[in-house]
Amino acid sequence: MDIPYYVFLIAYIISAFFGVLFFSFNMYHVVKYALQTTVSIFVTTFFVIGFILMLGVTAVFIAGTDWQQTFSITIGL
């Protein structure tokens, strides 16, 4: 059975969606309750930059891969 590589990409995108959602909830709480001191602004910026950097590096890798390739697995019953 031939499975295309983009199966892993779909799974990753779904998990990344939930990751971004969870990160957004964190940002909501910070902006509503905590973004009033230099420390909180600095720490929040640090986390946002780190998160964007991580997603960016993965996006570069995803863009450079041919996801139409397939691999085959044999299911023996």
Added chain:
Amino acid sequence: MRIQQLLYPHEEVLIMLRRDQWILIKIVLFYGLLLVAPIFLIFLLQIYAPLWLSQHYGDELKKIIFVLSASFYYMFVWVFFFRAWIDYYLDIWLVTNERIISIEQQGLFSRTIAEQKLYRIQDVHAEVHGLVATFLDFGNITIQTAGKQSLFVFKEVPKPHAVAKNIAKLAEWDKKMKKVSS
């Protein structure tokens, strides 16, 4: 809701407490360890099983799985690290010239703000337990009050004995000012 929005017009904050910095250091160390662990694992594999790494990393499919798994892992560790910092930062205990206010973030979607007038404080006691807590002087302050929420606990705050003494003095002073009998 910012702290200033919680205060009355003539109210001023006398003591503002968060958990001791050691708690934050523990969070940073724990998540730092989780972030560094995969890199350390690859470093160990390169030393003790270099053939395994080249065999398994060389194939493009395995490279895809490796990179996507690492990205997934780092993304969620980073988000949980952020959440842990928010949990630490949003727990605040205030003592004003009128009230004690406890603001606790319990998870992402649960926030409790409780307050009580100073003259309703009946008992204040401080506890320090453990080796690290003793050396770094942090612990819990338990405040017994006459009200719907009868117990306030200031968790893992620095200098608990000194703070408890100050709160007790403030409560006495407020009772005298308002001529309330104990």
